[in-house]
Amino acid sequence: MSGAAANRVAVVTGAGSSTGIGFAVARSLGRAGLRVVIASTTDRVHERVAELRSEGIEASGVACDLTAESGIAALFAAADDGESVDVLVNNAGMAVLGEMDSLTVLAQVSLEQWQRSLERNLTTGFLVTRAFLPGMQQRGYGRIVNVSSTTGTVSAVAGDSAYAAAKAGMVGFTRAIALESASHGITVNAVAPGWIATGSQTEREAAAGRRAPVGRDRSTADRGRWQFDRRGSGRLSAPVVLDQRRDVITRPAAACCERPSTPSPPARPPCRSRRTRPGAAVLRTAMAARRSVR
Secondary structure, eight states, rough: OTTTTTOOOEEEEEETTTTSHHHHHHHHHHTTOOEEEEEETTHHHHHHHHHHHHHHEEEHHHHHHHHSHHHEEEEHHGGGTTTTTEEEEOOOOOOTTBOOOOOOOGGGOOHHHHHHHIIIIIIIIHHHHHHHHHHHHHHHHEEEEEEEEETTBBBTTTHHHHHHHHHHHHHHHHHHHHHHHHGGGGEEEEEEEOOOOTTTHHHHHHHHTTOOSSSSSSHHHHHHHHGGGGGGGGGGGGOOEEEETTEEEEOOOOOOOOOOOOOOOOOOOOOHHHTSTHHHHHHHHHHHHHHHHH
């Protein structure tokens, strides 16, 4: 990817934590030769920018609220109005300064709590993608990766219904945008992290990860980096599960955005009479025996 990375820009949201997925992805892309623009909700994003620059990576950052259109405008301006953005990673969500919403049974979840979780974990991806997608479409190239979760897509946690709904929604959003954008040379994929060692991980989650057979020797950033490569154009909207208990799971998807023609219904198998159905002989024998007893 390094040869094709010259003059390309990557935008990565949710990159404020030094131990988070977003910062790891930004560093990986920067090492591959892309200029990176990172976003976080607080000014600590500038500390991450300094770390990247100390490694020789061309980087800039902006502190903004991506649940608000004013924050989207600030990020868009920081990325030169999306002029050269070829890679977008929607990682914002889940935790703010390492603090996550507490588990709450549905009957006690307020509308405000529900909406806050959806805004943080789903609406941010919509707003950021809406801002940068038109430029990618005009240039005829783009790579968008949305960070979903195993929660809501292949599993769930009791008391975390809003987060599960948002992350499942992120996969649906990914598929829909992939179909809209495929004809423009843009791929849209989702990754679903499982037990990942980040600053927001609880001790209970860490213990679950330590019990995983595969261990923790693989980087989420590196395992998902193939999706940013120009050679990855044959894959579209294929969720990738990233978990210490699993290897990367991918599946090729449709190569174009046209809706498939409605397939003809499969031919119905020939109707079998009662005498030829499986088990009919056994039933007839049992009925005959019953009559003989009478």
